[in-house]
Amino acid sequence: MVLDPGKLTAHVPSSRAMAHRNPPSQGKVTVTVDEYSSNPTQAFTHYNINQSRFQPPHVHMVEPIPYDAPKPSGHTRFVCVSDTHSRTDGIQMPYGDVLLHTGDFTELGLPSEVKKFNDWLGSLPYEFKVVIAGNHELTFDKDFMAELVKQDYYRFPSVSKLRPEDFDDVQALLSNCTYLQDSEVTVKGFRIYGAPWTPWFNGWGFNLPRGQSLLDKWNQVPEGIDVLMTHGPPLGFRDWVPKDLQRVGCVELLNTVQQRVRPKLHAFGGIHEGYGIMTDGCTTFINSSTCTASFQPTNPPIVFDLPNP
């Protein structure tokens, strides 16, 4: 698909309004904690009924472009994958320029898994490869590991028995990509920002409470980026968990994306059942979870073309 921002109608839903524009001299939007932050299913219903916030024509599903569609001239092709969970062997990778992996590339963040993932990255011919962690990359979350070594041997025994020197520099094992953690990189003129945080769920890595804690992380995302990479979805976009009948996307992430940052592409995974593409008329949202809900690596990578900046 080709996204021409000049031909799109910018859509900024009027939220009850967890964001406001500061005086014109500053021009910066400030996002604050949403009143429905702690209950995303209720937030979705409220904003959908009262503001049509997730309704057509602005919000709709998008069909993936076929792998053999020619890349338009003056465009860069992004290849999105996520949640490969150490199961990369059978994945058929398509042509593209920049690989984006949005976390959960391992099951537990064991150094052996990270090395295997890095070898796989090394075998791929993309010009640039950009990776973030997910909640399964336990060894990448230093605070998580500090707590784990103090207490919880039986939950993750193979992680607990690692010595600090085994994982202190685990990021360095990712020598075949650019690893982002609350940081950005510019590739082919595109500013790409990545962050691993997800709403607390069963106490995994990079989990934070909904509300101000997560908003503090999203507030670090700079304006002007072209591509945002997070592990989990924002509210309402590929975030439905059928088995729990719940929306689980982050409300503050949605408000940050739609009201302040407005990237051209928001790539994520996290909710395996949410694999697919949507748009709100400004940002294209891609959940590229390779693994299904039963951890079968059967969802194909998603390609996406953006006009060069």
Ligand SMILES: Nc1nc2c(ncn2[C@@H]2O[C@H](COP(=O)(O)O)[C@@H](O)[C@H]2O)c(=O)[nH]1
């Ligand atoms: N109800 C919720 N379910 C969640 C949440 N985060 C994840 N999940 C479910 O787990 C799988 C796998 O996630 P993983 O991080 O272990 O790979 C995901 O597809 C969902 O079914 C959540 O916040 N709430």
Ligand SMILES: [Mn+2]
């Ligand atoms: Mn996952």
Ligand SMILES: [Mn+2]
């Ligand atoms: Mn995950």
